[in-house]
Every structure is written in C-alpha cells, then in structure tokens.
Amino acid sequence: MTVLASRKPSRLAPWEERPSPVGRLGKGSLITLIVVVILGPLYTILLTSLSSAATVNRAGGLVLVPEGITFEAYEQIFSDTVVSRAILVSTGVTVVGTLISAGVSILGAYSLSRPGSFLHRPLLFSVLLMFVFFPGIIPVYLMVSGLGLKDSYWSLILPTAVSAFNVVVLRSFFMSIPGEVLDSARIDGAGEFRILWRIVLPMSKAVTAVVAMFYAVGYWNAWFNAMLYIDDTRKWPLALILRQYVVDSNPLPSATAGVTGDAPPTLAIKMAIVVIAVIPALIIYPFVQRHFTKGVIVGAVKG
Amino acid sequence: MGVTTARRTARHPLSVAAKPHELTWRAKLRRDWPLLVMNLPMLLLVLAFWWIPALGNVIAFQDYNPYTDGIAGSPIIGFTNFALLFQDPQFLRAIANTLSITAFQLVFYFPVPIMLALLLNSIVSARLRAFVQGVVYMPFFFSWVLVIAIFQQMFGGAGLLAQILREHGHQGVDWMTSSDTFILLITSQTVWKDAGWGAIIFLAALSTIDPNLYEAAAVDGARRWRRMWHITLPGLRPVIVLLLILRLGDALNVGFEQFMLQRSAVGSEASEVFDTFVYWSGLRTGDLGYGAAAGLFKGLVGLLLIVAANRVAHAFGERGVYSRS
Numbered sequence: 001m002t003v004l005a006s007r008k009p010s011r012l013a014p015w016e017e018r019p020s021p022v023g024r025l026g027k028g029s030l031i032t033l034i035v036v037v038i039l040g041p042l043y044t045i046l047l048t049s050l051s052s053a054a055t056v057n058r059a060g061g062l063v064l065v066p067e068g069i070t071f072e073a074y075e076q077i078f079s080d081t082v083v084s085r086a087i088l089v090s091t092g093v094t095v096v097g098t099l100i101s102a103g104v105s106i107l108g109a110y111s112l113s114r115p116g117s118f119l120h121r122p123l124l125f126s127v128l129l130m131f132v133f134f135p136g137i138i139p140v141y142l143m144v145s146g147l148g149l150k151d152s153y154w155s156l157i158l159p160t161a162v163s164a165f166n167v168v169v170l171r172s173f174f175m176s177i178p179g180e181v182l183d184s185a186r187i188d189g190a191g192e193f194r195i196l197w198r199i200v201l202p203m204s205k206a207v208t209a210v211v212a213m214f215y216a217v218g219y220w221n222a223w224f225n226a227m228l229y230i231d232d233t234r235k236w237p238l239a240l241i242l243r244q245y246v247v248d249s250n251p252l253p254s255a256t257a258g259v260t261g262d263a264p265p266t267l268a269i270k271m272a273i274v275v276i277a278v279i280p281a282l283i284i285y286p287f288v289q290r291h292f293t294k295g296v297i298v299g300a301v302k303g
Numbered sequence: 304m305g306v307t308t309a310r311r312t313a314r315h316p317l318s319v320a321a322k323p324h325e326l327t328w329r330a331k332l333r334r335d336w337p338l339l340v341m342n343l344p345m346l347l348l349v350l351a352f353w354w355i356p357a358l359g360n361v362i363a364f365q366d367y368n369p370y371t372d373g374i375a376g377s378p379i380i381g382f383t384n385f386a387l388l389f390q391d392p393q394f395l396r397a398i399a400n401t402l403s404i405t406a407f408q409l410v411f412y413f414p415v416p417i418m419l420a421l422l423l424n425s426i427v428s429a430r431l432r433a434f435v436q437g438v439v440y441m442p443f444f445f446s447w448v449l450v451i452a453i454f455q456q457m458f459g460g461a462g463l464l465a466q467i468l469r470e471h472g473h474q475g476v477d478w479m480t481s482s483d484t485f486i487l488l489i490t491s492q493t494v495w496k497d498a499g500w501g502a503i504i505f506l507a508a509l510s511t512i513d514p515n516l517y518e519a520a521a522v523d524g525a526r527r528w529r530r531m532w533h534i535t536l537p538g539l540r541p542v543i544v545l546l547l548i549l550r551l552g553d554a555l556n557v558g559f560e561q562f563m564l565q566r567s568a569v570g571s572e573a574s575e576v577f578d579t580f581v582y583w584s585g586l587r588t589g590d591l592g593y594g595a596a597a598g599l600f601k602g603l604v605g606l607l608l609i610v611a612a613n614r615v616a617h618a619f620g621e622r623g624v625y626s627r628s
Binding site for chain 1 (some may be wrong): 323328335337338339344345349350354357359419422426435437438439440442444445446452453461466468503518521522536563564567586594595598599601602603605
C-alpha cells in the first residue's frame, strides 16, 4: 500500500488534481481486498492439496501456512481408476467438442455473413430463435434418448454444440471484413471454402481464439448434460466427480476404485481434484486474455 | 455494386453488378450452394436439438406415456397439465422464489460490475490495472460446481471460517445449509464468479467517453466526483439502461446449476426455481408431460418478456436484444 501511495502519478493529465492520501489508501485497500477475496481461497486450496494428511490434521482443515510440500494426493488421484478415467473423459470431450463446435460455428457464421444469399434470412432466423426461446429440458432429453445417445459421449457434445451467441459474435466479425477483399479473391477464382480458409480466418484469429476458448471452457465445466444422460459411472466427466465427491462428500461410485473405494476421501485429495478442475482454464486463459476486448466486445457491444 | 445503373442491371440480370433481389432463386442457388453446404452441419444440429424438441413440446398437452404410446399415441388432454400446475404449491413456490431472487439480484448484484468498472478504470498504473483485471475476470471461467466447492470449503460446516471460529473458542457456522441466508449466499456466489466479467462491457463503454469532456469540465472547475457524476455516469447510461432492460427480460433465468447443486443442502423450500422444478417434477418423478408443461410455460413467458424488453429498449433509443444479431 505504501508503494501505491508514494508512486508518482504517471497517467494523470496536467489539469487533473492529485487524489488525496485518504482516497488513495481507500482505493488501495479496496483493490487489495478484491484480489485477496479471489486469490485467497485458491491459495489455501492449492496448499491443502499439496500437504500431507498429518499437516491437514494438525491445521484442523484447510492449510494456511506451507509446511512440507508433498504430491501424495495427486499420486493417489492418478493411481485411482475412477478419477483418472474422469480426467481422460473430460479432456477427450473438451478436445473433440471444441473442434466440432468451433468448426460448425465458423462454417455457419461465414455462410450467414453474406446478406442476400440464397435462404439467408430463414437460416439466420433459425439461429436467432435460439436466443429468445429454449425448447425445455424435457423435450431435449426425449430427443437425446430418442437418438439413442444416452450413455454415449456424444450426448455430452451434440446437444450444446452450437451456441447462438458465439455464432453471432463470429458472424458480426466476419461481416466487418471489407467486401472488397473478398471480392478481389473471388475475381482471382477462389471459391467460398478457399476464401474462408485463406483470407477470412487469418484475419479473425483473435475472435476465433476467444470463441474456441468459450467452447472449450464450456465443455470442460459441463456437468448438467452428464448428469442427465450418463448413467454409467465409468463414463463420468470430472465435473460430475467433483460434485459427487467434493460437494456432496459421497464416496466414489466404484468399489474397485483402489485407494478411495473404501475410505472416505481425505481433504487433500478433494482439494487436489478441485485444483485439477481449475488448471485447464488457467492454462488457456493468459493466452486468450489479451484478445478479450478485441474479440468479445466487438461482437457483444457493436453487434 | 455501387456504380451500377438501372439500365445495365436490366440488361444483364445475372451479372456480378446485379442487385441480389433481381436474381432468380435458381441463379442464387447456383451461385450460393457452397454457402449452403457450409451451413448444413449447423442446420442439422439446430434441427435436431432445437426445432424438433420445440415441436416435441406437444407432450405438454398430452397425457404422455413414453413406454406404451409415445408422442403419436398419447391422448390429448388440452390444458389440464397447465391447470394442475397452478394448483401445485411447489410450482407456485418456484415462481415466487425465481421472482424474488431476480429482484434481490437486481438490487444487490446489478450495480457491482458498474462500480468495479469505475474502480478498475480509475487505476492509474497500467500494469497494476492489467493485473487486477486479470484476477477479477478469472472466476468467470470456473464451473458452478467448482465455485460451490470453493464456497463450501470457505463457509461450510467444516470450512475455513468455521475452523478459524472454533480455534478461537466460538461456535462453528455453516452458511451452506441454511435456507434463511440462501439468497445472500447465491448472490455472493454470483458476485464472486461473474462481477469481474460483467465489468468488461462497462469498461468498454468508459473507453468511448471523449476525454476532452473531462478536461473541459475540469477547466470549468468540476472536481473528481463532479466529473464522475456529470460525465462518466451519463456516458454509461445507455449501457446501464440496456443491460437493465435485458435483465428484466431474462427475469425467469436465475441460473440453473447453482440451484440444482445446492438443492439437497438447503432444501427445496428456498432453492426451488423454475428449472429445478421442471427437472424434479418431470424427469425425476417421470411425469414428463407435466414437466414439459412447466418448461413450456417458462419458455413462453420468457419469450414474451424478451420481446417486451426489446420494445422498451427501442423506445429508449437502444438497439435491444436483436442488436446482438
């Protein structure tokens, strides 16, 4: 805080008065508080997941002071078939789902970015309807079971594969590309697929990255589809394990699950699962963060 | 297309210069078939998981039996399911809970992203600002399961707060299972998870305010707070009004997972909302027609609200929901 208070005002305009020390102290503490409220829980959860059972016992719960880092909990998770299977399932669904969603959305958004083309209006309308009306959980459930997708990994991907919002964000970005660029490629003999692949996509890297990340985070976090459609516990994604095991504190479903099958999960193991669930978002996040303003706001605010 | 004269297009209806509406559909199809091929995968998904289920809502008007009759064979019973809904105390409670949660969050959540954006915008150092922004956006990318797990570790019966209280000889508390404070709990979860992300749109609006206005006001003798009152807030007004209207149009959607996940801990009394009602009355008890009726009711009321909200937005001179298109 003292650093904050003594720092020279760098971006202040010449006419701007210096804020009072009380004001700066107030603002500094507010910012510190916000950062601590968000990072604090993550810190203690990470630390607990890295502690031995004895340390956790001595602390009486979550660990606040580091003391002998150990990877015991993670070793147990990865030797446990149920949890490591769930990690695999979540990873697979995220990768395959993101590829499908991003591909379908890019193709769809590009085809809708050309006003006046054949069937343009009804096709656009069919996407926009998804904004204002949701058919309901039960009809969608009946459709998924009618297609025989219950207990199939496809049920975790297909029902939520297209997000109208993402399609519209992509479409409005594609429409902002000057028509002359596309026309000149057309004159040179390029077809629509080549134009999309060679010209439009390279020009829209930022927005594509953001949309792909939204899809990826969505698939990794998804829990409701799995709860509805997956009865076979061996096909559960990580989010469902998190719910059963961490939120509801139930023992893990399978008795053959090795270490965790008979004994209730220890706090360190629970926290290690939480950490594993957080990590992918944190890995992609820094790469995409700089595109947020460019990618999202263009689509959301300007339309 | 710009220099085309009427005579030229009349003589060459299929030329590049022709206006789109002057082409026959055959010519358009010949020109645009690659676009249709591109649209096909999305169209199939929308058909399978939007149009057909939307039509499948017909079971709300049936005494639907999935095992013996199916949609074609189940008898039509008209509005009986809907009539039953409005006699169901559980359903009425779901409506009441949904609306009170919307109202509560409108007062206690809605202003938070605005204040956060003002705070972020006022950070002078660019590096500190980028760091704080990075931190406050982050929880948006966590799943609800994760957020609830984290809250449980902080405020639950065995959580950090109870642990610290016990160490100091007090009684432990458990905020995660109390139905009295549930509305506070979910609102603070929403603030923790979404407020930072919600600030983005206001930050964007702030960046479009002309800096000359501030200087002019300063020259006229307006100090910090007066400048905020007379320039910053009026600059944000269009976005605030728009989001407020959109939120009202979205009144029936209070977030599903949050309630589903905590329903068993706090009981249905406080946590039953529209979507959880549909799930429990329809899928869990197997009365699919009844649940579909509740879902359809919610969908139609939501549709009306959005259309109405959009009208209001247009009346305020905003572009409304459809501006996202």
